[in-house]
Amino acid sequence: MTNLASDTTSNTTTEDTLHKPSLIEAIEKLAEEAPQEGISLKELTHALGDQAFGAALFILALPCCIPFLYGVPQIVSLPMAAIAAQMVMGRKQPWLPSKFAERKISKEGLEKTAKGGRKYFGWVEKLSRPRLTFLTSSKLERVIGLVLMVFCLSILTPLPSTNTVPxxxxxMVSFGMLERDGLLTTGGLILGSAWIAILLTVGTAGIKLLLGLGG
Structure with missing residues (x-):
């Protein structure tokens, strides 16, 4: 009987491990169980458990991926930049100032975030795997954090749909870091860098045009 109980416990533990929810599934569950008034960013990051920076940045970035979703991207962009800054400083766990931590995301916003995560990254979750892992090493984390800060701050650009690409x-970068997928991480860095280059080019051209009109 003792052996049977032991085997049953072992099997249950194994099944729990095998059926451990993915990050996207965890986000969907979080949205489903959230109260109607929503949850604070502090509650959101704490709910992610031990997945630290990658999970926090991924879940906060998801609302920004949804075209024409206004309000939520602007709420999360500065906290995202703050988390990226902590990567640069070498912190082991993300922390948000109370000013940012108490900001709330509505239940509707969370539900849209979960749907966006499944729609845009469900297939990535299936294909992603550890590869080129040196690109996601702790040695490069500070450099990646610095680049992510720029991406996050660009979301505040006051132009339509400027939140989607960054x-x-x-x-992509944060998901790649979670999965130790250097290829996915690099793809995200290239995409974001191209976006910043476009913003700078358009911004410079706009300034020159205004100066020309003023002259």
């Missing part, structure tokens, strides 16, 4: 870039 949102995808941050989500």
């Amino acid at each position: 949102g995808f870039a941050v989500a």
Whole structure:
């Protein structure tokens, strides 16, 4: 009987391990169980458990990936930049100042985030695997954090749909870091860098045009 109980416990533990929810599934469950008034960013990051920076950045970046979703991207962009800054400083766990930590995301916003995660990254979750792992090493984490800061701050650009591309870039990089997928991480860095280059080019051209009109 003792052996049978032991085997049953062992099998249950094995099944729990095998059926451990993925990050996207965890986000879906979080949205489903959230109260109607939503949850704070502090509650959101704590709910992610031990997945630290990658999970926090990924879940905060998801609303930014949704075209024409206004409000939520602007709420999460500065906290995202703060988390990326902590990567640069070499912190082991993300921390948000109370000003950011108490900001709330509504249940509706969470549900849209979960749907966006499944829609845009469900297939990535299936294909992603550890590869080129040196690109996701702790030695490069500070450099990646610095680049992500720029991506996150660009979301605040006051132009239509400017949250979508950098949102995808941050989500790709953070998901790649979680899965130790250097290829996915690099793809996100390239996408975000191209976006920043476009913003700078358009911004420079706009300034020159205004100066020309003023002259």
